[in-house]
Amino acid sequence: MPVKLTSYFLLLFALPWVAIWAQEDQMAKVKGGVYTPLYGADSTAVGVSDFYMDLYPVTNSEYLAFVNDHPEWKKSRVKKLFADGLYLRNWESDTKLGKKVVPNAPVTNVSWFAAKKYCECQGKRLPTMDEWEFAARADETMADARNKPGYNKYILGWYEAPHTFKNPIGSTFKNYYGIYDLHGLVWEWTSDFNSVLLSGESRKGNDEDANLFCGSAAIGATDLMNYAAFMRYAFRASIKANYTVQNLGFRCAKNVIDNKGEQELSFNSMK
Amino acid sequence: MKARNVKNLGQILMMSGLLVFLSSCINSNKKKEYADTGEIPVNREMIAELTSPPHVPTPVGKRLAKKLIVKMEIKEQEGEMVNGVRYIYWTFGGTVPGSFIRTRVGDEVEFHLQNHPDNKLPHNIDLHAVNGPGGGAESSFVAPGHEKVFSFKTLNPGLYVYHCATAPVGMHIGNGMYGLILVEPEGGLPPVDKEYYIMQGDFYTKGAYGDRGLQPFDMQKALDENPDYVVFNGHVGAMTGNNAITAKVGETVRLFVGNGGPNLVSSFHIIGEIFDRVHIEGGDRINDIVQTTLIPAGGAAIVEFKVDVPGTFILVDHSIFRAFNKGALAQLKVEGEEDKKIYSGEIEDGIYLPEGGGVQSMPAVKGVAEVDIPARSLEEQMEFGKSTYMQTCFACHQSEGQGIPNAFPPLAKSDYLNADVDRAIGIVLHGLSGEITVNGKKYNSVMTAQTLNDDEIANVLTYVYHSWGNSKKVVTPAMVKEVRDQ
16 A cells, blocks of 8 residues: 555656656746836836746747648648748648758748647647747846847847848857747747737727837837837737748747646645 | 020910910810819829839829829848948838839829838838828838738829838838839929939948948947948949939939938038029929028938039038048039030149148058958959049049049059059058159149058059059058058
8 A cells, every 4th residue: 555655656746747858858947027028018017927938949840740740730721811821931842841941940931820739739838928028138148138239239130131041940049048049040929929019909999009110119118229129029010820921930938837836736635 | 504595485485375375275174173182083003113213214294193003022132332341221122212103193002012021021111292190101011921002192292202110210211211202293394304313321330431241230320320321322332433324415404312311411412513493302392593402311302403514513412521431422424515604624723832732641540450351362452452442542533543634643554653662552651742743744732641551552552553554563461561660
């Protein structure tokens, strides 16, 4: 009886960990905190909980494996409602990347629906915009490098550089959290990419001009010097969930709280 | 200059007025005046002709208002700012400024804004000719690989700026996203002989003017409104030398001049020409006999003048350091018969020396910065030397080293130059004044000492010695250093 209990205990204790290791292998833990986004409902500080984020954007070969497992996301079979006509545009065929595509470069020309599905199939999810922005404030050495002159310059530099989507993952810097390529390769989908500026947001009503053009973009922004963030928010505002864009890829994230909760739960139930 | 036969012109106008009166009795229904230009009906569809600067599309003439389809493609692409300096331009239609759009009042413009899939950023367009939120920006915000369509009616004749208005708007404009749209009045603008499209813009690069390589946008300089380049039509030399605009003596020239900014206001002037008519700020009001017209950032003007004598006329922003040091120069070359009554040319050349001519010198710079990229071959020396020549020497010694008669001696097939290389190095280093004889002609003027480093002097002199029939000497930085240390 004691033996059995021990093995039961071990099993319960070990299983979640195995699962966690398998999934969080290529992820970094980002310790949450409070930050002020460029735009927000009230432009005040936002709390971000701890979360895991993929070290790299999802690559073409990884996405190819996903498509093979889930044929409904093949180029020829995807529903137009979920991905526009440019979906996987550079791929040679449904199951072949072809010469134009670098296998370990980020997958691009994928829609929000596709990216969301991919992450779900990995037991993950897309990061929220706040999570993404929170992690992307980091440079190599600091969690928040936004006030360093070099930080903005670096990002603006790659926004101007053409064809970076063809570069392999890991070819830019490793940031404070150990995450690569948040700046320097491709734009990335977030789960709530359209929450800030789309006028469909009914709670906002019509009293506020939330469009990102001309001077009005400066109204309601918290940091007028953060041109790089302006460009990201502008980009997000220009896309819809079925759009697929050559410079737009994604990576996945995962909650920390839930796992911890599970562990604690299983641990407590043993006591 | 203004046409002189004003009296005759008046008579012609009276006669033609009479003709219109007579003919209007016959065709009384032909022309209908619309008090509200919004009521002008459109007749058929037409694809708009778009042109790259400095060219403009065919005038509207007497055509009726139409549904005009404009297809404008946005491209982010690399271009050359000045020799050896590359820059990523963001463009409407592949050029800076963007394609010229020509409409008439009452046209219904169906605008297709296409964002090339290779582009990184979303864009939109704000046309100052539009009456509506954002000037169209609201309806045209388009992601890469997509197309947005919106339409508007042209209600007010005039010359208008269009530009991208996506956040951060200054950066989109600063990278070249602007152009002009013309709305002609009913019946069109009066015909002229030549029409051209010119637009000023200021650019902000990480490196200083002329620093080689791909130069990124410098946000801090843009905020400080301290540009490295102020240019006509997107880059230095877009309209000089072989690219100069042209006219013949006696022709009337109309320039559609815009200012994209993003920061500077232009004092537009043509050296040696007086504008007969200026549509102030591109609008209805005409000002006669103007020397310099102010063009605000995000504004435009139509200037018209008759050219009376042949020669090269220089278009400048008369905030003159911009013209001399930052690129705000263009040329209008006029061919034809001279008219000595209007302009005599030089009549006499005397010597005037008040208190002895000292060498005029620029403030001495200690330890001129070394170049980042030294030339490794004769080809590179030639390339780098040419770019220094175009920035530093070109204004006086001219593009083919021909100099300017009686003022600046030639470098082409120059006996003075080829006789003594150390003397040539010394002149570039320290300047020269007083009388010299070059190819049998006497010159008596001043060349200032040049603030160039050893590499740059070696390159530019090597370029000069290998061009225009000179002795093909190679000048090395070591040779320059030797003369400098003497």
